[in-house]
Amino acid sequence: VVDLCTNGKSNYFMPSAKARRELLTAIQEVAAMHFADPEEKRCIAKLALKLTQLY
DSSP, X not given: OOOEEEOTTOSSEEEOHXXXXXXXXXXXXXXXSOOSSHHHHHHHHHHHHHHHHHO
């Protein structure tokens, strides 16, 4: 479960630094798992890279 909070005047949710770190760690762990379909692994790795760039 991701801990979400609102950011002052913003109208969108922004996860806390701890939640972002936990989410990224979880996605990186999934990317390290064995997948029967290599495309699935590439998609997860791409998501992890994108989140790393955003956070």
